[in-house]
Amino acid sequence: MAISEKRQLERVKVIKALAHPSRLTMVEKLAEGECCVCDLQKLIGDDISTVSKHLSLLKNAGLVDTDKRGVQVFYSLRVPCVTDFLGCVEKVLSEKNEKSSCSKCK
Amino acid sequence: MAISEKRQLERVKVIKALAHPSRLTMVEKLAEGECCVCDLQKLIGDDISTVSKHLSLLKNAGLVDTDKRGVQVFYSLRVPCVTDFLGCVEKVLSEKNEKSSCSKCK
DNA sequence: ACATTAATTGGCAATTTCGCCAAATAACAA
DNA sequence: TTGTTATTTGGCGAAATTGCCAATTAATGT
Incomplete structure (x- = not known):
């Protein structure tokens, strides 16, 4: 029996969250311990608003906590x-x- | 030391390949054993050309063999x-x- | 209250992804 | 050769993602 459409979309949401260079880099960094947005911004180098959006996407996927x-x-x-x-x-x-x-x- | 940009892009390519409902469903099906394109097409329900493109993307990412x-x-x-x-x-x-x-x- | 620093949000143009149709290719049978 | 079935490829409009700037919100200090 196939997995429900909705369930599959939830899974994809999690995987998609990891499917970006900046986000993947941030997740790896966070695996070593918590960070403030400013630190992650320095790590990535993009505009702080861009970094913030990436982070809220990660949060929305259930991967990170704030x-x-x-x-x-x-x-x-x-x-x-x-x-x-x-x-x-x-x-x-x-x-x-x-x-x-x-x-x-x- | 951070992971090289190129390496990170390769990783993302693999993750992206999994970040789609149809592709994820097909990968799970393939985990049970090999399938022809026609079987996967029936499973997904999209046009066969769409399914074929998803599969070549999976192959290009190194996830499947033909x-x-x-x-x-x-x-x-x-x-x-x-x-x-x-x-x-x-x-x-x-x-x-x-x-x-x-x-x-x- | 005003200024400062940290972070989020809205909006927008540029790029990428998606899925269909039509056409091309490949293997095989008649 | 001709036809048939299975698959891939090209092309295109629609939808989603990305990243910057500007504006906003929030917490703190003066």
């Missing part, structure tokens, strides 16, 4: 398994290169 | 860990619902 302390907002990763997630992505990449551009084959 | 036998092309999942990958996505969703719409809280 904690406002004073003027700053601290973001933290909600689900640690995202790291394993990336492990799988790396595996796809290594197997891909292994086959398509095998350095041992001439 | 095997042409006669007139048909059989697709198969290249990396089994994609299943675990989805496990993490599910975890994100369950924790999300747990907090935002906690049934125990009034």
Whole structure:
């Protein structure tokens, strides 16, 4: 039996949230510990409004949490398994290169 | 040290490939075993050309392999860990619902 | 109250993705 | 060769995503 359309869309929303270079970089950074928006902005280099929008998208997907302390907002990763997630992505990449551009084959 | 821009783009390419309802559904189907394009077309219901394009995108990302036998092309999942990958996505969703719409809280 | 710093939101143009149709290609049978 | 079935490719309009600027909101200090 197929998964409900709605459920699939929720899943896709989570995956989409990770499917952007800046957001992926921020998620990896957050895996090491919480950060304020300003730190993430320095890391990414885009306009702060752009970074903020990326972050709210991540939050909306359920990937991060926020904690406002004073003027700053601290973001933290909600689900640690995202790291394993990336492990799988790396595996796809290594197997891909292994086959398509095998350095041992001439 | 941050991951190279190029590497990050490769990763994103893989994640993006999974970030679509039809493609995600097909990947899950393929996790059970290989399928021809026609079977996947029936599963998804979109025009066959649309399905074919989704599949070539998956292939380009390194997620699936193809095997042409006669007139048909059989697709198969290249990396089994994609299943675990989805496990993490599910975890994100369950924790999300747990907090935002906690049934125990009034 | 006023200024300052941190972050979010609205709006918009540029780019990318999506899905259909029509046409092309490939394998095989008659 | 001709026809048939399976799949891919080209092209195009529609929809979604992206990133900047400007304006707004929020917390704090003077």
